[in-house]
Amino acid sequence: MASHESSAIKHNDHLLLxxxxxxxxxxxxxxxxxxxxxxxxxxxxxxxxxxxxxATAAVSGRASQQDYAxxxxxxxxxTAARIQHLDDLYGINTVEDVKYExxxxxxxxxLIADYFLRNGFHESAKQLAKERNMERLVDVETFESMGxxxxxxxxxxxxxxLAWCAENKKELRKMxxxxxxxxxxxxxxxxxxAGTQPKLVEAxxxxxxxxxxxxxxxxxxxAQACGLLALPPNSRNSExxxxxxxxxxxxxxxxxxxxxxxxxxxxxxxxxxxxxLSSGLSALKTxxxxxxxxxxxxxxxxxxxxxxxxxxxxxSAPSARQSSTTSPSMCPTPITPTATSSPTWSCSPxxxxxxxxxxxxxxxxxxxxxxxxxxx
Numbered sequence: 001m002a003s004h005e006s007s008a009i010k011h012n013d014h015l016l017l018x019x020x021x022x023x024x025x026x027x028x029x030x031x032x033x034x035x036x037x038x039x040x041x042x043x044x045x046x047x048x049x050x051x052x053x054x055a056t057a058a059v060s061g062r063a064s065q066q067d068y069a070x071x072x073x074x075x076x077x078x079t080a081a082r083i084q085h086l087d088d089l090y091g092i093n094t095v096e097d098v099k100y101e102x103x104x105x106x107x108x109x110x111l112i113a114d115y116f117l118r119n120g121f122h123e124s125a126k127q128l129a130k131e132r133n134m135e136r137l138v139d140v141e142t143f144e145s146m147g148x149x150x151x152x153x154x155x156x157x158x159x160x161x162l163a164w165c166a167e168n169k170k171e172l173r174k175m176x177x178x179x180x181x182x183x184x185x186x187x188x189x190x191x192x193x194a195g196t197q198p199k200l201v202e203a204x205x206x207x208x209x210x211x212x213x214x215x216x217x218x219x220x221x222x223a224q225a226c227g228l229l230a231l232p233p234n235s236r237n238s239e240x241x242x243x244x245x246x247x248x249x250x251x252x253x254x255x256x257x258x259x260x261x262x263x264x265x266x267x268x269x270x271x272x273x274x275x276x277l278s279s280g281l282s283a284l285k286t287x288x289x290x291x292x293x294x295x296x297x298x299x300x301x302x303x304x305x306x307x308x309x310x311x312x313x314x315x316s317a318p319s320a321r322q323s324s325t326t327s328p329s330m331c332p333t334p335i336t337p338t339a340t341s342s343p344t345w346s347c348s349p350x351x352x353x354x355x356x357x358x359x360x361x362x363x364x365x366x367x368x369x370x371x372x373x374x375x376x
Contacts, residue, residue, distance in 0.1 A: 009100065011090055017276060018086060018107070023266040024139055025079045031168070032075065036068035081136035110137055111273040117143035118271050146261050153254040156190075158183045161257055171264055179260045181218055182253060184210040185225060189245055192228050200229065 085106070092100045109132045116125035122144050129138045152160040165172060165180040172180065188211060191203035207225060215222040224245060233246045262269055 008094055009089070009092055017272060020267050020272065021082050021086070021110075021137070022079065024142065025075050025082065027265045028139075028142065029072065029075050029079075032068055032071050034170075035167075036072070078136045078139075085137060106132065106134060106137075109134060111271075111276055113138045115271045115273040117147075120147055122147060142265070146258065149261075150254045150258060153257060154250055156250055158187055158253075161253075164257075164261075168264060172260070175260075175263065177260050177263075178218065179256055181211075181214045181221075182256060184214075185221060186249065186253060188225055189228065193233055193246070195232055195234070204229070 088099070088103055092103065094100070109128060113125045113128050113134075116122070116128065117138070117140065122140065125138065125143075126140055129135045129140065149160045149164055152158075161183055162180070165183065169180075184206070188203055188206050191199045191206060211222055211225055224242065228242060228245065231242055259269060261267075268275065
């Protein structure tokens, strides 16, 4: 009965690791719906004013609606496939079932593909998903888009990241995210770093338009940004006061974008493979977790032998160790260890019983002739 209960599958515990599998397409559907809603509102307002509408805009508007409809259909297919994949788990009751091994293998392939996508190995993830027939269970397009923006930031370009912020502006405002402000600040720093007069004028215009609106949220950063106009990077005091702003920060911006992207799409900050490995290693059974069995011939504890140092004597008197080893009438007699006292050894001549009282723990001191003191 106990073995059956231990082998039973806890379905709810399994689904804790697979929550992003359904959350991501749901977030993508919401994003697609918002974009389609914006296009419909734009086209509706254009239809009310036919005099300002052009044929090219109408055609492009219809094409955008078709693209959003196709994206919605694709996301619905992915969601249905993932629900079916998770529903297959509820048809398995024990870990001994052959179907559970197949299902676990597919989930492991998903975790490996997720690890590949997060670390930029997009082609490897595509090949793995194609060979395992799980294209609908892996979000390759989402991570490819994130990878392109991250690579652009590492290359010193904020254009793609700012376009992504404009696309998700409402959601980022609700999250109180500072990604857009940091991107605008980096644009401002690069304009001042150029050092030419036209770039400085452009930097002032940029600060008035994109940085001053954030002075209530980021007062310290805005004040430092204004001070950059007086302290260009080649000045003497700029290294001390504004070294943090003038240093390369593209890696930090790329990491900030990745974190914001994952939070927006309800994705964990670390790969799912890391979460599975950490929980699996902590749950591994150690030898202490197995059933305790009494092995025959195994002593539960090893008795220790208490040794005492014999008193120092003169050369004429024999030592205790010499008498115990050379005398044939002396032999060590072991004392049975008890639960309250540690095992000891006592030396007693044959025929004389070993002391069983408390004095047995104290070795008998051999009688030696007292050495005469030398007097002058």
